Amino acid sequence: MTEMKPVSKAVVPAAGLGTRFLPATKATPKEMLPIVDKPAIQYVVEEAVAAGLTDVLMITGRSKRSIEDHFDRVYELEEALDAKGDTERLAAVRESSELANIHYVRQGDPKGLGHAVSCARAHVGNEPFAVLLGDDMIDERDPLLTRMIEVRRRHGGSVVALMEVEPDQVSAYGCAAIEATEEDDVVRITDLVEKPAPEDAPSRWIIIGRYICDPAVFAVLEETPPGRGGEIQLTDALRTLAGMPAEQGGGVHGVLFRGRRYDTGNKLEYLRTLVQFASERPDLAPEFMPWLREFVNKHGA
Secondary structure (H helix, E strand, C coil): CCCCCCCCEEEEECCCCCHHHCCHHHCCCHHHCEECCEEHHHHHHHHHHHCCCCEEEEEECCCCHHHHHHCCCCHHHHHHHHHHCCHHHHHHHHHHHHCCEEEEEECCCCCCHHHHHHCCHHHHCCCCEEEECCCEEECCCCCHHHHHHHHHHHHCCEEEEEEECCHHHHHHCEEEEEEECCCCCEEEEEEEEECCCHHHCCCCEEEEEEEEECCHHHHHHHHCCCCHHHCCCHHHHHHHHHCCCHHHCCCEEEEECCCCEEECCCHHHHHHHHHHHHHHCCCCHHHHHHHHHHHHHHHCC
């Protein structure tokens, strides 16, 4: 098994074109779309920080400058808020710039998630690292990433988060063939298939956007040919790692997640996420929920 170094860095791929949200994403990165009053990507960074990962690398692309601006200081705005005595908004503005040590590298060509992850090689070096997808949000009350880091510490290799879905949903995700272990929420992964047809899926357990990758993944990605959609798929690299010996950084485990996940990758799920977050905000729910009930009753839904 490779040397058991601790997981200390997080990689957040954020170079996608966001075509599902056009024309809104023509000039605004998908990751910057607000969940009420905070961009989705900030929730992802906060999740990494809550798990102890304060070194965060963003994989960005062209037209993503606003992501960097969001996590930077805006002194003029801070001074204006301070002058008005608006301490609440001042704290909110400063929070994003003080969350973590955030670094950036550009993915020159959108060649897939596997290629995006390979762009992190120089930054993470020979260490295990977390990958958090920007359009998958995990509720802060469900410490999934912390659990995955613990599984990596105990078993080595790589770890993915798995969630059970209906058969008609598996074709939108990477899907895992699994074997039980002595732990109820941990499985051994024997095979992975990227976006299979429902009848070809090895199970109903799909990979959601959280990974702990052994550094061996970089060498595997170098040899991974383009797969589904003509892109270099991280799923294909993990499939190779699942069949490799532990001493070479191989082996892949899955954490079975049954908690609260919010998908902001398409318009319908994004709207559902907005409603859920607004419904739980103490500053909004007292007025929002009565309006929502009235709206639903009026439209007979």
